[in-house]
Amino acid sequence: MKDKITKGVLFRLGVFFLAGLGVLMIIGVFVFTNESLHPDMSQRFLAPSREYPFGTDHLGRCIFSRIAEGGLLTLQVSTLSLAGTVFIGVPLGLISAYAGGKIDTVIMRIVDGFAILPDFILAIVIAGLLGPSLQNVLIAIVAVKWVQYARLTRGTILSEKQKEYILAARSIGCRHVRVLWKHLLPAVVPQTITLASLDMGKIILIIASLSYLGLGAQPPIPEWGAMLNDARPYFQTEPLLMIIPGTMIFLTVLSFNLIGDGLRESLKINSL
Structure with missing residues (x-):
């Protein structure tokens, strides 16, 4: 019981942090x-002053405004990347588990091929081949992340499709599309939401890391990872240039991880 209360507090703390970051971004932009x-x-x-709350950088640009605009940009790219992974991974997992046979074998061999290398290494390779830009980072993230959703969906459907209500629906002549959409897909939604909330922080880290390496956002686009890279030469004399975007990345990833842990615990409690 105490562990459940702690998880609830951490979930609310994550929501609080995320809401605070959202307010900061809105203030910084508008x-x-x-x-x-x-x-x-x-x-x-x-x-730092009233006009420039976080001061200015090595080119005289407002750090507060760049942090806010970079945060909105990062969240946009992260959300699009996550949507892409879900819309590719979940349907492929559904089809693989439901159809079985050769279709399942082909899809899972493709999944195994993508799973050979760690996500970040494969993302670096894909982004490096496509060229430095946020659009290519988005493509790279979708290409490496859909595998997890396909595996999760397949495992859930393999267990779910043997249950009596699915067998009954098929025995009375329900079309395959209806069985997938009305009966099997809802069984995947809670796990998918939980995984997505945990993955959001990981995706933000990948975007920041690729931008830090020069494969993501290009100057003068404000992005937290790119801001870290720009500030490296000035860390000893102007440490705030790195501390501020680094702290923003840390708090944002922490917020999504706390929310994801809370959702996972809630799912576990509801399933008892």
Whole structure:
């Protein structure tokens, strides 16, 4: 019982952190309309002030505005990437488990082929081959992440399709599409939501890492990983340039992990 209460507190803490980050991004984009893209060398390395809450960077751009715009950009790319992985992985897992036979064998051999290398290594390879851009990072993430959803869906459906209500639906002549859509797909939704909430933090880390390596967002686009890379030469003299985007990445990933853990615990409780 105590563990359940702790999980609930952590879930609410994650939601609180995420809501706070959302408010910060909205304020940074719509309230502090400082220049975030074009340099102004006369404003370099200004200390935090009312006009520049986080100060300015090595090119005189407002760090607060860049953090806010970079956060919105990261969330947009992460959400699109996650949607792509779900829309590819879940249907393939459904078809693989339900059809069985050669179709299942072919799909699972493809899944095994993608699963040979770790996600991040494979994402680096794909993004490197396609060229540096956020669009290619999105493609790379979808290409490496759909495998988990296909496996999760297949495992769930293999267990679910042997249950009596599925056998009864098929015995009275329900079409395959109806069985998949009305009966089997709802069984996958809770696990998919939980995995997606946990994966959101991982995807944000992949985006930031690829941008840090120069394979993601390109200057002058504000993105947290790219901001970390830009600030490396100035870490000893202006540590805030790295600390601020690093902290934002940490808090955002932590928030999604706490929410994902809370959802996983809730799913476990409801299934008892």
